Amino acid sequence: EVFRVEHAVIGRFSVAPDQLLFMQPDQLNLSGDIILDGRIEEEYLFIGAGSLGRPEIGDLRIQFSTFENDQEVTVFGAQNEDRLQPFNGPKDSVLYRVYPTDRESAIDAMRTEFLTLLWSFRAGGIAMMWLGLVTIVSPLTNLIGNVPLVGGLGRSAAAIVALIIALVLGTITIIISAILNSVVAMIVILLLLLGGFFYWRNQQVKGG
Structure with a gap:
């Protein structure tokens, strides 16, 4: 089970750790001077009668993760006075995350993730389409597979043709x-269609 702090601050803004998508945290190196109960085993705080390799019922194995202070980060969200909260975008999209870098690099990272x-x-859609076509022609x-010599070639040819179609x-x-998702592209296509139509009409008039 994962527990997070209830309140956190980034810069001068408070954030909601239970909603904010953080970057990969660093593992806290435990030392004896900060441990009040239990014992340190590897990277864990172990509390109980057993051991890390042979735990017993009721034993606890705890690991702590932290984020380094005074590092440059970029947070994407909606500002509400001194708070940063989730930004609700179109189509039920939500943006509320932090990147351990500057704004330009964070935007590039999001673009890379999206692409x-x-x-x-x-690629998954094309693969599913190919499998569907192969399944359709499988009977x-x-x-054909029962025909000597050409049986194996028939299966291979069908798979290749299905891949090309997919x-x-x-x-x-x-x-x-x-x-459809680009207004500029739709305008260009529309202009090309209109231009082609008028060119065809002019050719018809000249021919008549």
């Missing part, structure tokens, strides 16, 4: 999604 997650979903490939459909989906 990594986005392309992971895209046919199983039938890549093409996935690429088209990604392009359409990018266009």
Whole structure:
């Protein structure tokens, strides 16, 4: 079970540790002069009759994590007087986290996280599409598999064709999604379509 302090301060702003997404904390090095009960075993404070390797019922193993003071961090959230609280964005998104770096580097880190997650979903979608296509044609490939000499080739060819189709459909989906999520791209596509339409009309008039 993880326990966090109820109150924390970053700079001159108070934050809610139970809601704030922190960076990776540092492990507190325990020493005998700060221990009032129990004993130190490896990186843990152990309280009980057993040992770290052979605990008994009722024993406690406690580990402490801390954040270094006087370090540069960037917090993203909503300011409310002297407090920083979660920022509620569109589509039920919530931004409330801290990065151990300056603002520009923190924004770059968030952009990298977003792109990594986005392309992971895209790659996963293409992989699922490929598996679905392979499953659809599996009865046919199983039938071809009974034919001598060409059975193995049929399965391999079907898998390759399914992969190509999945890549093409996935690429088209990604392009359409990018266009629909970009106002500039939609305007450019609309202008190109209008230009193509008027060019076609002019050619029709000249031909008539």
